[in-house]
Amino acid sequence: MCLVLQALGAGLLLRFDGLGFWALVGFVPLFGLGYGGLVVLWPLVVGHDFGTRSFGAIAGMVGTVALTLGGAAGPVVMGAMYDKTGSYFLAFLLCVVVFLVGATAAFVTTKPGRISRLAETP
16 A cells, blocks of 8 residues: 555656646655655564564665665666656656556565464574
């Protein structure tokens, strides 16, 4: 649901030319709630599904790969897309697609099996 809210917010920004200020009015709460929900919920889900012993390794991998590398590459890639096209339309469209793929992956995954739960036993 968080990813869907973010995708809806980013989708409103795609319509910025037609909606102007109202696109921002819709974007801020949708994207903010979606992003804020992810920040709060992901540690809870990781701890619940994979156990507290695995939490550090998973958090380290997510922090290194997704946040650091993605955060560094994202602005560069979006800037290059803007330089090529003269618009952020494709960059925001790419964000919406990535959000929707992530939301779809979250909906179709199943609950972890017994092997991942063994990490919680002493």
